[in-house]
Amino acid sequence: MLMAASFTCSDCVILKLPGSRAISGALQTKGETMDSKNIVIAVLIGLAAGWLASWVPFTGGEGGLIQYLISGVLGSFVGSYVLQKFNVNLGITSEVGRDIATATIGAVIVMFIANILT
Numbered sequence: 001m002l003m004a005a006s007f008t009c010s011d012c013v014i015l016k017l018p019g020s021r022a023i024s025g026a027l028q029t030k031g032e033t034m035d036s037k038n039i040v041i042a043v044l045i046g047l048a049a050g051w052l053a054s055w056v057p058f059t060g061g062e063g064g065l066i067q068y069l070i071s072g073v074l075g076s077f078v079g080s081y082v083l084q085k086f087n088v089n090l091g092i093t094s095e096v097g098r099d100i101a102t103a104t105i106g107a108v109i110v111m112f113i114a115n116i117l118t
Helices: 036-054 065-085 095-117
Strands: none
Touching: 036 065, 036 095, 065 095
């Protein structure tokens, strides 16, 4: 039984813990566990977000799949926290598009901080 923390951006959820809100039909309802389909979707969203974030000039650019995955998945946490903290609504109606945009925003922040620290 694999569980993951909740990534939320006001109305979107990529992964969830029991007790967190589930928005997408592809995601679980309260109390259910994640299945392999959701893990694959989260990995693909993380890869896409990390790759998109690598195009931003001050993030360090080049990287491989592992860097894209790590920055994208961490970016999902960071992006959802930042957007929720500042009460930002992206206005994107597509759930997958909203999740990718949120993770990309977070991945840019993660990669920027990583470049400062290295």
